[in-house]
Amino acid sequence: MRIFTEDQLLIQEAAHDFAATEVADATKTGMAIYAQTGTAPFSFGLWDKAAALGYAGITVPEEYGGLGLGEVEELLVMEQLSAFNPAIATNLDGHNLATKTILHSGSEDQRERYLPHLASGEWCAAAAVTDPAGSTNFPEWTIEVTRDGDDYVINGTKHFCSNSQAAQLYAVYTKSEPGTPGPMDCFLVPAGTRGLEMGELESFGRSGTNTGTVELNDVHVPACDKIPPSNLYTANWLACGYLDFAAIMLGRAQGVFDKTLAYVKQRTRRGRPLAQLQAVAHRIANMAMQIEQVRSITFDAAQLWDAGTPNRALHSMAKIAAAEMIGDVSIQCAAMHGAAGSDPAVGIMSALQTAPGAWNGEGPNDLHRDYIADELGITLDSM
Numbered sequence: 001m002r003i004f005t006e007d008q009l010l011i012q013e014a015a016h017d018f019a020a021t022e023v024a025d026a027t028k029t030g031m032a033i034y035a036q037t038g039t040a041p042f043s044f045g046l047w048d049k050a051a052a053l054g055y056a057g058i059t060v061p062e063e064y065g066g067l068g069l070g071e072v073e074e075l076l077v078m079e080q081l082s083a084f085n086p087a088i089a090t091n092l093d094g095h096n097l098a099t100k101t102i103l104h105s106g107s108e109d110q111r112e113r114y115l116p117h118l119a120s121g122e123w124c125a126a127a128a129v130t131d132p133a134g135s136t137n138f139p140e141w142t143i144e145v146t147r148d149g150d151d152y153v154i155n156g157t158k159h160f161c162s163n164s165q166a167a168q169l170y171a172v173y174t175k176s177e178p179g180t181p182g183p184m185d186c187f188l189v190p191a192g193t194r195g196l197e198m199g200e201l202e203s204f205g206r207s208g209t210n211t212g213t214v215e216l217n218d219v220h221v222p223a224c225d226k227i228p229p230s231n232l233y234t235a236n237w238l239a240c241g242y243l244d245f246a247a248i249m250l251g252r253a254q255g256v257f258d259k260t261l262a263y264v265k266q267r268t269r270r271g272r273p274l275a276q277l278q279a280v281a282h283r284i285a286n287m288a289m290q291i292e293q294v295r296s297i298t299f300d301a302a303q304l305w306d307a308g309t310p311n312r313a314l315h316s317m318a319k320i321a322a323a324e325m326i327g328d329v330s331i332q333c334a335a336m337h338g339a340a341g342s343d344p345a346v347g348i349m350s351a352l353q354t355a356p357g358a359w360n361g362e363g364p365n366d367l368h369r370d371y372i373a374d375e376l377g378i379t380l381d382s383m
């Protein structure tokens with residue numbers, strides 16, 4: 001178990017209370033809407049309440065309207081918010097990616113113009129990275145950028161963009177040198193810009209994450225809204241997105257684990273709790289261990305980042321371990337509930353459904369293994 005400061009524990013407790021009341025209520029409302037329409041919409045009400053607590057700008061410095069805290073605090077919040085439903089934490093994850101792009105790679109003018117709106121949650125942001133050719137298949141990205149006087153003109157589509165229909169600002173990633181794996185540019189495009197259109201929600205988007213396509217048809221962006229070329233995808237700060245993701249999976253796993261632990265202690269077989277069957281007790285012990293392993297790697301990576309000594313391999317390890325753990329844990333939890341585990345109202349099936357997306361969200365696990373190998377001095381063709 002990790003040692004947190006008193007302030008960090010207070011932040012964790014506040015996020016836990018928010019999740020147990022507001023997120024749980026919004027989840028019930030979302031499920032009811034989903035039952036009627038087949039879509040759980042972005043919850044603007046919940047977003048506003050999360051923003052009022054400062055969750056839209058946890059790591060943004062106070063001078064730009066954020067809380068000025070560290071990754072550890074951000075992850076403590078993300079984990080708690082995901083215990084009942086990952087939607088609001090996924091909304092914040094997408095928002096954070098765009099916000100941190102501006103914070104760490106933007107100009108001072110861009111930081112001053114955009115961060116106060118984003119850190120306060122007045123605006124929700126979206127990070128439009130994934131190209132139809134593959135999120136990290138950089139040489140084959142199809143998005144095109146040309147020049148027209150002082151403006152840049154963007155044409156293309158982005159897939160699987162969280163907050164796709166809810167955002168007020170889109171951070172659109174493009175290639176600085178098309179056809180190469182090399183550096184990327186990022187353009188800041190406000191909602192309402194001519195030629196910017198939100199497409200259909202994709203499958204994950206129907207769970208409240210609002211994940212869908214973003215279309216750009218002759219979108220003009222002034223030069224002052226271009227974030228200069230850098231290897232954005234492998235920037236250390238971007239790797240913090242992997243940790244947000246791992247924290248979301250931790251919250252999901254801990255949520256269904258807690259439910260299952262209570263269930264096997266209460267449900268009896270021949271007069272004794274299921275938990276007293278050694279096979280069940282061992283599976284419970286294994287799950288507790290798997291969750292704690294992911295928590296250790298994730299918070300170690302965050303603490304090193306906050307200390308100014310980031311370890312890229314740990315960020316990728318956290319992402320892989322979390323994605324693989326959520327599938328294992330949710331299958332075990334569903335099994336221990338017997339047939340009741342298949343009831344959507346129990347909440348385990350939705351954790352299980354997260355597993356295939358978890359493999360790919362924030363980059364495929366295979367790619368993260370490449371990153372770890374790279375950190376270990378092994379150069380691969382796929383990089």
Ligand SMILES: Cc1cc2nc3c(=O)[nH]c(=O)nc-3n(C[C@H](O)[C@H](O)[C@H](O)COP(=O)(O)OP(=O)(O)OC[C@H]3O[C@@H](n4cnc5c(N)ncnc54)[C@H](O)[C@@H]3O)c2cc1C
Nearest residue numbers: 094129130134135160161162204357360362363364366367
């Ligand atoms: C819930 C959710 C929210 C998301 N939100 C956003 C968002 O806000 N913004 C955004 O831009 N994207 C978002 N995504 C998209 C996500 O980042 C991509 O799906 C992910 O990066 C994988 O890219 P891809 O789908 O193009 O798959 P591909 O890159 O085509 O990968 C498919 C498969 O190819 C194989 N593969 C790929 N690379 C390698 C490699 N190096 N070595 C070996 N095998 C490899 C793996 O088996 C992999 O699973 C989201 C996805 C989900 C599920």
